[in-house]
Amino acid sequence: MPVYDYACACGVRFETMVPSWSSPAPGCPSCGELTRRRPPSPAVHGRAAPPAAMSTAPQSWEGLNNGDRDTITHWRRRMDARQEFESRHPEHAEHRDAIAAHEGAFERRPLTYKELAARAATSKDAGTAAAEASRARSGAGTTTTGAGD
Structure with missing residues (x-):
C-alpha cells in the first residue's frame, strides 16, 4: 500500500x-x-540533491559575468542555500581556509594563512616563510615570494 x-x-x-x-x-x-x-x-x-558546493562558485570578476547583478544574485542565493545546508548537515561541510596567495607557484595549491603561520613560526618573518613555501611548491631554488596582498 x-x-x-x-x-x-x-x-x-x-x-x-x-x-x-x-x-x-x-x-x-x-x-x-x-x-x-x-x-x-x-x-x-528524484530531484532531491544537496545545493552546489562552495568550490563551484566563480572565483573571479569575469566568472561573475563582469559583475552582472543577476549573476551575482544567482550565486549569492546558491551559496546561501549551501551554507544553510551545511549548518544542518555539518558532515557535508567543505573545509575552507583563508588564502594568503593563489598566483604563480601557488596557482595549483594555494598558500593558506595557516601554512604561512606555521612556516613563519621559526623565522618570525612572513616574507621569508612565503618564499620558502614558493620554493617548496616549485621544487626549484627560486625566491619568488608569491605572497599576495
Whole structure:
C-alpha cells in the first residue's frame, strides 16, 4: 500500500497508507473533516540533491559575468542555500581556509594563512616563510615570494 500526504483546512498535515491512488481521502485525525491529497515531495521525483558546493562558485570578476547583478544574485542565493545546508548537515561541510596567495607557484595549491603561520613560526618573518613555501611548491631554488596582498 502506498503512502500519501494529506492536508486539512484546519492546518493539519499527515501521511497515511491507502489502498491506491483512487481511494477516497481519509478524514482529518484532528478534526475529522475531509482532507485533500498534497502533491508528492520533490524527493519522490528524484530531484532531491544537496545545493552546489562552495568550490563551484566563480572565483573571479569575469566568472561573475563582469559583475552582472543577476549573476551575482544567482550565486549569492546558491551559496546561501549551501551554507544553510551545511549548518544542518555539518558532515557535508567543505573545509575552507583563508588564502594568503593563489598566483604563480601557488596557482595549483594555494598558500593558506595557516601554512604561512606555521612556516613563519621559526623565522618570525612572513616574507621569508612565503618564499620558502614558493620554493617548496616549485621544487626549484627560486625566491619568488608569491605572497599576495
